[in-house]
Each structure stands twice: as C-alpha cells, then as structure tokens.
Amino acid sequence: MAPFPTIHISCPCNDSISIAPSKSSASRKAPEHDDPEESDMTFDPGSARSNFSLFPLENLLYCEDCNQIRCPRCVHDEIVCYFCPNCLFEVPSSTVKTEGNRCTRNCFSCPICFASLSVTAADESSTSTSPYILLCPHCFWSSAEIGISFEKPTSITAQLAAKLKLPSLQPSSSSASSFSTPTESYFPASASSTTPTIASVETTLTPEEMYARLKTHYATQRAGSGTDEFGTSPGALSRLMGLYSSTLSGSKRTFGTSLGVGKQTAKQKPDWHEYEHVQPTHDESTLINKMRTVGFTGTTSSQQRIIQPHHPLFTSQLRPLAALLRTKRSKRCRACRHILVKPESKVTTTRFRIKLVAMNYIPALTISLLDPTSVSYHSLTPLNTHQFLLTVTNPLFDPINVTLATPQRTPGRFPTEVTILCPDFEVGANTDVWDEALASAGATSGAPTGVQGSQGKSRRTGKKTGNTGTVWDAGRNWTTVVIEIVPPLIPVEGGDSDAEGEKKITELDRIVQIPVCVRVEYETELEREDSLSALSGREQKEKREHTYWSVLGLGRIGKFGGVKSSEGSDTLGSMDSMPTRPMGRPSSYSVNKPSAGPGLGVDAFGASGMGAAAAVAAAVRGGRKA
C-alpha cells in the first residue's frame, strides 16, 4: 500500500485540463453550473487520463523558455553515452551498432536469478591453467551446469560465442569471411543445385544459422556498395545498373557470378518471418519425456524463458545473459527543443551540466496531519473533520504570492469536503540562511526580510491558531496553512445500498485525493541584459505567474464507528440525488465561511434525513451562531 500522504503534480501536457487557468477564468468559475467546460477546469484525480499526468515533484523538469513544467512524457531523450552497468566501461555507439547493446567484456548475469556472475576458477585449490567458469554468487548456478567452461578468465564473450556456435555452422561461417564465392558461402544450397527450394532449406536451419546467413548477406551487400554510405561508389553504381539491365554484368567486386544478379539475391535472401515464437512441435513426445525426467526444477520459469533470446524450456538450455548496456541521457523540451537535462558524459560522475528541474522553480508542497496521534492516515473517520497542515516551500529567490484553490467537494462518486482556511498567502524568498538569523537578531519591530504582510494585514508567524484567514506558521521560505477535510461515508460493501446500483465500491473510492490548484505570482528581475535596462540604470521587475494542479493523497477512509450502514446510505443517496452543485468553486472564494469545528461538522451531518445541502446550510448557520 502506498504510504500516505502523497503529493503529485499534474503536468499540463495532459490534454484533459486547461493549460493554465488565468486570473479571469478562476474568478469566473464561482457562479457557474456544472457544465463540461467547468469540469475541464477542475482536475479530477480519479479520471483515467490523470493517471498519466501525475508525477511526484522530483520527477518533473522545468523549461525556462516555455515557463512550463515538463514531465517524462513531454521531453525528448537523447543518448549521451552507453555504458555497461556492471563494469562501468563506456561503449562507443559504433560498437553498440555492430555488437548489439550488450556488454562484450566479462559481464554476465545469472539466467536463474539474474544476479551478476563472476568468473572463478573451477577448482579453487589448483593454481593456474585450470578451467574457469561463470559462477553466480547468489544461487550458485555455474556455467558448468550447461557444460561450458573457459580456458582463460578474459574475453569470456568471445569464448562463449565460439562455444555456443553450432558445429554445423562453423564451416560455412569460416568461409563466409572471404568474398570470393559469396553466393556459395551464405547459401550453399543454391550454388550446388540449380533449382533451390528455399522453404525446404529454411526448415533445416536453426535460428542461429539463419541469422548468420542473413548477416553475411547484408555484409556482402554493404561490401558491394563500398564504404561510401551515400551509394556513390563505383560498386554501388554498377550494382544499380545491374538491377535494370541484365546485359550489364556487375563488377567483379560484387556478387556478379552470373547474369540477373538482383533477382537471384532477392530469392536467396530468406523471407521475413517470426523466428522462435512458435516452435515446431513435431516431437512433443520427446519433450514430454524430457520434462518427465528433469522434473519441475529442470524447467524454466516464464521470467527466465522470456529474457533469453531462444526461449528455452529447460534449465539445461539456459545461457548466461550478457549484461544489457545502460545509457546516460540528456533531455530536451518537446515544445522548444531546449535542453533541460544534460549529464556529464563521463560514466561514473553524477554531475549535470544542465539541470532544470521543477524542484528549483515551483514551490514544493508537503502535508501532514495536524495531530498525528488522533487518527491514522489509513483510517480517516468518515463525516469527521480532519485538519491537515499544508506547507508551501519556496525555492525561488523572490517572495511569492500563493493562491490555493480547491473544489469544495472533490470530484468522484463520494466527494470529500475540503476547506483551505487560508488560501491566499505569501511565502518568503529562499534567501541565505544568514538573512533570517540577522533579521531575527536585528529589529524586532520589522518583519523579516522578504516576508511582508499581504494586503495590509500583518503576518502572524508562529501563532498556530486554527482561525480562518490566517496562516498556521511561517518561516524563512515556507508557510503552513490548515486544510480541513470531511471524508464521506462510504456504504458497507456487499449491500445493495449504493445509489448507482451497478458500480461497486473500489479502493480508489476510499482514498481521499484532493486536487489543489496552486497559483504562484512573483516579481523577479529581468534576466535579459537589455540595453534598455542598462541605460535606465535601475532594476526592471517582471511580474510572473505560474499555475499548476497538484493532487494531495491524504489517506484512506476507514470505517465509521456507530453508524449503521443503512443510515449511512440514506445520507449518501440524498447526496447523490441532490441538484448539481458548482463543483469547481474554489474555496478561495468561500473564505468567509467559518470553520466548522470537529464536533459541529458531525452534528450537522448527524442530522441525517436532511439533504447534504441542508446540512451544509446548517453548518454555516451553526458557524454564524458560534
């Protein structure tokens, strides 16, 4: 189970939400009804699409030119270098092209448990000139089990390839190195017989042989076209000519053993078809017999089988796996092609030349229960008011003005009521630590640097009152506000009390996920070295704003003590059947609503039989009274 609380941030590359709701659209949201446009405005964490757009802050990048968050889905990856994760050697990309993306040194992983194998002497006691084996230090599988040992402890890959090469293939591959009789080398059957039946030949070939033939075929083709990649070499030209006129014989360099070269080679090249996925099972009885003898332990698990290129059925057919290479990648913004992340090309360093991560640009949110001892994150009491502390931390060097907006009721079948007690506040700049110390040590009357009261009201730091409109606590570059939630009552599973009737209650319904729209406004100095600003000689400030949706996973709704399921479903049914309420109404415009204390909220809802709307009205009335 995922630990709570979780905080994810939605990347605006998701199409289902508007990119950045401007100030005017946010204010417009309040009086409207629940129309499709408005449902666009509220981010629904439960929708299927939002699964792909929510990321933890650490995984997000930030494009300075677009002023936008970039998630792993909206960046381009470019490979900086390849390296082996085991020996940490860099592999040049040309080698990757020719040899494949596996380590060509001594790096292998165990085919049974996938731990990395080590080269050890087969016999510990004897000194040198003993055969070497690949041994798994975890499960003690060794290459001796499949009858492979090595003469020397170096260049295992080459030795292994030589050992695994089928004896039938060796003569043909050895002759393939010479291009004197290429047709013969990669297709001996055609050379011997005038009417070769390709299908009959192919069935006799093992996949490895087929691959070797194809490889030789293409190697010859490449050799024919010369080293020039653009096909301007004389060899390529003559080959092209030979394609069209059969009277022109190809050059001696290419495969011009006879006329009509192109036709012949096209025929000799094996057809495309899927290798190995369906193995011919003419002899199932032998397979069954073998399974009977080796037993369950002798057969491979699906994981072991899939990872091997030849999908072996028995552990005796397993081969050590050469280590797959890993890459270091740089990342580009998809929209403006600017580089967002560029690691240093050296394999072992962890430094970055360019690293534009969202962590350094957008304020970080952290949330915790106000009173951690009262209730567990995994069993929030339904219909009870829970208070959470939401801390906004500013990574920027300018003080920011944060506006939090959240729907009063979360989207979903069982809406949770949310109230942010202080949705509009300031967060100080991420200045030097010493500034704070100096400020606190200095003038006691003045506010700390960068922490100015917003809209004339003075900032009350460290008061820790749960009053509406005041922040809970604030520090140098962070501010904490209180969020109150009232989780809904979810009817007991199994009963037919669900108002919808057909849908079952899923685990997702039990998790309280609150979408919060965070709008950040700040003034920053212009970065561009304009001649204008230089002439004017004063600091030019630029107003910037940034808006993003985040989803706070606050916990899981537990069971509600004294309420019977039937009673709960009554309340719920009335909730579902009540007229549509404005969903996207941000709580920033309901600041005046007094906070319902824990007891009050329960009381209002406890009067079941009243509609939810009436209950809310009662809560408001009760609050006014208080």
Added chain:
Amino acid sequence: MPPKQIKGEYIETDTGNKVSRKSVILGSQNIILGGKTIIQADCTIRGDLRRTVAPGQQSGNVAIAVGRYCFLSRSSVLRPPGKTHRGLYSYYPMKIGDHVFVGEGTVVEAALIGSYVHIGKDCGKFTIIKDCVRIEEGTVIAPNTVIPSFSVVAGRPGVVVDELPETAVEGLELKNIYRTI
C-alpha cells in the same frame, strides 16, 4: 570528550559525529568517521576486522571509512568484507561516501558505497555501490555486484528495477536528518 549533554543518548565528537552510547564499536582506532555522522543505538561497527597482512608488508590501518552526514539506523552492522585469497582469509577495507543512509537492521558488507545512497536492508559482500542509489527494503544484493549510479535496486537478489530522477541528490540528502537529532 563530550563538551555538552553529558547524560544524553549520543556522544558528540569534535567533528560533529553523534554516536549512541548503546552502539557497539570494535577497533575504533581503525574507523574513520568523516563528521556529522549519526550512529544510533545497537549499531555494530567491526573496525577490528582489518586486513591480515603478511609479515614485512605495509599494513593499512583503516578498516572502515565513513563520510559526512551518514546515518546508521538502529541495530545496523558495518562489517568489512572478507575472502580467502591464496589460502589466506583476509578482510578488506570498506569505504562509505557522504549522505549514506543505512536502514534498520541492515548488515552492510560492501567494499565501496558512494555518496547519496539509501539502503533499506541487507547488502552483500564486496558490493560496489556507486553514487545516487536507492536500495529498497528487504533487498539482498549478491556478492561482487556493481550497482551504477541513479539506480533503484530491489528483490532477492537485488537487481536494478528503476532509475532515479535527476533530482536524486536533493532527495537523498541527509543534512536535515542530522539537524533533527
């Protein structure tokens, strides 16, 4: 030695290391702590298991070197790796970088651990763990394994299951933990 909080749980050294009074530290002359490292209760550090050297050879006298801002949780064990080489069983020095978190009950026998490493549980002999690695809880890493940077390792035996984002350094920093203790 302790300048303040004489009766506290931790003994603080001049370089800011906080060592629990209930930890077991053997061969402390062979252990180097880089500073600001926290060693919690019931930890065992086997500095006595150092290299057995042939007579006449220069012996390195450091068994365990730990960097700055490391955090050894309760009942974790640091133990230099040992193996038989040419008929002689010997221990090899263990080096741990900065900002290394060792989880509760973990036995570490790695040869080298880079900086910014988070270890949930067990770790095999002669393992080399590079910088910025997260090892999930309950992982057993096979001996002689090399774990490259920016990896998430899980399973028995531990295999790389995921990559860490670019912000791994910030996420794995342990300065804040030091402040809380």
